[in-house]
Amino acid sequence: MLDEPKDFIGYLMSQLINRQLEDPNLESRVKGWKMTVVLATDYYPVTLTFNKGVRFAKGAASDATLTVEMSFGTIIRLVMEETSTIKAFLKGEIKAKGMFRHPMAMKRFYGLLNAALKG
Amino acid sequence: MVSLKEKFERIVGADHVSDGAAERYVYSRDMTENPPREPQLVVMPSTAEEVQKIVRLANEERVPLVPFATGQSVGGLTIPQVDDAVIVDLKRMNKILNVDEEGMYMVIEPGVTFGHVRKYLDESHPDLRYTYAISSPFTSVIANALLQGLCDLSTRYGSMAEFINGLEAVLPTGEIVRVGSGILGDDNWFGRYPLPDLVGLFTGWQGMTGIVTKMALQLWPKKPFTRHFALFTFGEFMTTDLLKQIVRADLAEDAGALSFSVVKALIGMPAPIEAIEGEPDYGTFLTLSGITSLELDEKVRVLKRIVDRSKAEEPKNLLIPFEAVARLMSEEAYGWVDFPSDSFKQLTEYDGLTWMGTYIHPKNWGEALFKGRKIVEKYGYELMAFLKPMKGMHFCEFKFIIRFKRDDENLKRVHQCNNELLDLALDLKAIPYKTPVWSAKKLHERADPNFIELVRRIRDLLDPNGIMNPGRWGL
Numbered sequence: 001m002l003d004e005p006k007d008f009i010g011y012l013m014s015q016l017i018n019r020q021l022e023d024p025n026l027e028s029r030v031k032g033w034k035m036t037v038v039l040a041t042d043y044y045p046v047t048l049t050f051n052k053g054v055r056f057a058k059g060a061a062s063d064a065t066l067t068v069e070m071s072f073g074t075i076i077r078l079v080m081e082e083t084s085t086i087k088a089f090l091k092g093e094i095k096a097k098g099m100f101r102h103p104m105a106m107k108r109f110y111g112l113l114n115a116a117l118k119g
Numbered sequence: 120m121v122s123l124k125e126k127f128e129r130i131v132g133a134d135h136v137s138d139g140a141a142e143r144y145v146y147s148r149d150m151t152e153n154p155p156r157e158p159q160l161v162v163m164p165s166t167a168e169e170v171q172k173i174v175r176l177a178n179e180e181r182v183p184l185v186p187f188a189t190g191q192s193v194g195g196l197t198i199p200q201v202d203d204a205v206i207v208d209l210k211r212m213n214k215i216l217n218v219d220e221e222g223m224y225m226v227i228e229p230g231v232t233f234g235h236v237r238k239y240l241d242e243s244h245p246d247l248r249y250t251y252a253i254s255s256p257f258t259s260v261i262a263n264a265l266l267q268g269l270c271d272l273s274t275r276y277g278s279m280a281e282f283i284n285g286l287e288a289v290l291p292t293g294e295i296v297r298v299g300s301g302i303l304g305d306d307n308w309f310g311r312y313p314l315p316d317l318v319g320l321f322t323g324w325q326g327m328t329g330i331v332t333k334m335a336l337q338l339w340p341k342k343p344f345t346r347h348f349a350l351f352t353f354g355e356f357m358t359t360d361l362l363k364q365i366v367r368a369d370l371a372e373d374a375g376a377l378s379f380s381v382v383k384a385l386i387g388m389p390a391p392i393e394a395i396e397g398e399p400d401y402g403t404f405l406t407l408s409g410i411t412s413l414e415l416d417e418k419v420r421v422l423k424r425i426v427d428r429s430k431a432e433e434p435k436n437l438l439i440p441f442e443a444v445a446r447l448m449s450e451e452a453y454g455w456v457d458f459p460s461d462s463f464k465q466l467t468e469y470d471g472l473t474w475m476g477t478y479i480h481p482k483n484w485g486e487a488l489f490k491g492r493k494i495v496e497k498y499g500y501e502l503m504a505f506l507k508p509m510k511g512m513h514f515c516e517f518k519f520i521i522r523f524k525r526d527d528e529n530l531k532r533v534h535q536c537n538n539e540l541l542d543l544a545l546d547l548k549a550i551p552y553k554t555p556v557w558s559a560k561k562l563h564e565r566a567d568p569n570f571i572e573l574v575r576r577i578r579d580l581l582d583p584n585g586i587m588n589p590g591r592w593g594l
């Protein structure tokens with residue numbers, strides 16, 4: 001379902017999300033999603049295109065449904081469960097553009113991200 | 120007339136001598152670009168006495184001998200430099216003879232590998248540890264110490280030759296000698312001093328001064344509290360400066376820095392690996408430990424403070440607890456730091472592997488890395504630098520590893536690339552290690568000629584018939 005990106009963050013995200021998609025229920029739900037999410041880290045942005053699956057590409061798509069900004073350090077803190085997406089969001093460590101226009105996309109992506117980072 | 124092969128068979132038994140085409144082929148080469156040369160025979164002794172008889176026979180017959188453990192030096196160091204050599208493969212001498220808990224050392228034979236030592240200590244002496252290289256678990260511990268290699272305690276204690284308490288060797292003229300405190304008996308290998316330090320007659324000589332049949336090596340108590348971190352950094356100068364601060368503060372037992380491409384390989388990214396703009400340039404694995412959790416916590420606190428301070432210059436520097444690395448990147452991550460010998464298999468992705476590695480003055484470390492990177496990029500190879508602060512920051516190691524497909528074009532290109540890297544290193548007064556002959560010759564051109572002459576004289580004194588690994592180190 002996923003191709004293998006050549007960059008670190010894209011590869012990492014693809015591996016983590018791939019693990020989640022081993023659950024056939026989630027996989028079939030995700031296959032129905034149609035959205036483009038830019039994960040803008042302090043290293044560089046990656047674009048996740050959900051369209052009958054997920055594709056990863058380095059760089060920021062100009063037509064993103066959502067742009068989620070967070071540092072790689074925040075990703076690590078989420079993994080360590082030193083913070084949660086909600087807490088980080090309230091503290092401004094995660095910023096999201098497009099969430100009011102696309103609340104469903106936001107809910108889906110955060111849900112997937114949370115699950116992926118917690119393994 | 121009795122053939123040479125038969126004479127060797129009388130010493131070690133017919134099963135342990137071969138002049139078969141397959142063996143001659145296998146022992147004629149390694150993974151590097153260094154040109155192969157077939158030996159005439161391979162013999163496999165199992166005792167020091169057999170080694171002694173082999174050496175005596177070689178003197179009578181004027182046959183060149185090449186000591187061989189597993190041939191994984193990545194310097195072509197077991198490739199014969201002259202025709203008709205006999206390889207003395209020491210793999211059958213694979214006994215761990217003694218572990219002295221109180222003196223904290225082990226006495227081992229040359230065929231003992233990192234894998235053997237790790238398993239044996241874990242099972243029989245769980246409170247003690249040795250130091251592990253990133254070479255495969257099947258490579259020789261003694262050969263690595265003789266080559267002054269580096270391992271996962273080198274950041275604190277220096278090259279592996281520093282771990283040698285003493286040794287037993289068969290001289291090129293056939294005498295069995297001991298050096299170190301073991302001259303007073305078998306249960307007494309506690310150290311090298313106060314004596315003329317003759318361990319140096321065997322380390323760094325690439326098998327030209329005798330065959331080491333036994334070695335006593337220091338072990339260390341395992342500290343009860345240990346934590347590992349990964350440190351992501353940017354830029355050659357900033358990375359080396361930060362490592363210097365961390366190591367000078369005596370926080371880390373080990374600090375092994377890798378080009379980020381190596382980190383990417385470790386997490387399973389397929390070859391060839393590109394360095395992508397925006398990614399960190401280096402990933403360093405740090406090991407911190409303490410006798411109490413309080414001691415360890417304090418070290419971690421100071422480490423965090425040093426890394427935080429570095430963020431004034433580079434806000435993206437990031438210290439990552441290994442728990443996160445393991446969850447995010449790979450379940451195998453603890454192996455990278457716990458037993459590196461079993462974790463860097465990606466380096467042997469292709470049939471070719473080479474490097475230009477050196478020990479260097481700390482002041483030249485960043486520049487070597489910066490300029491070396493440009494050279495590797497020019498040749499289009501993956502960026503695979505390995506760096507280690509050595510001996511509490513008294514000196515440093517850097518090497519650029521190249522994994523490659525062994526076709527004619529690559530063999531030539533890799534050699535040119537290594538040549539340029541060596542010129543750079545020598546310009547910065549770095550000393551190349553595990554030197555293939557071409558590299559040693561370049562070192563000779565720049566080194567104090569009296570030193571080279573002294574080396575030559577000692578070699579001739581010990582080996583009047585020139586039978587021990589002749590041609591090695593460009594002599």
Ligand SMILES: Cc1cc2nc3c(=O)[nH]c(=O)nc-3n(C[C@H](O)[C@H](O)[C@H](O)COP(=O)(O)OP(=O)(O)OC[C@H]3O[C@@H](n4cnc5c(N)ncnc54)[C@H](O)[C@@H]3O)c2cc1C
Binds near residue numbers: 196
């Ligand atoms: C993927 C990879 C990673 C590596 N990483 C590291 C690393 O992190 N650190 C490091 O230090 N090295 C490293 N190495 C290099 C190498 O594996 C080690 O130096 C190794 O331990 C040497 O053992 P060997 O069995 O290969 O020696 P060999 O290649 O068989 O011998 C090396 C030299 O020593 C001589 N010699 C061997 N045994 C004796 C003896 N008993 N008496 C006298 N002379 C002898 C030989 O003639 C030869 O000149 C790595 C190698 C590989 C392939």
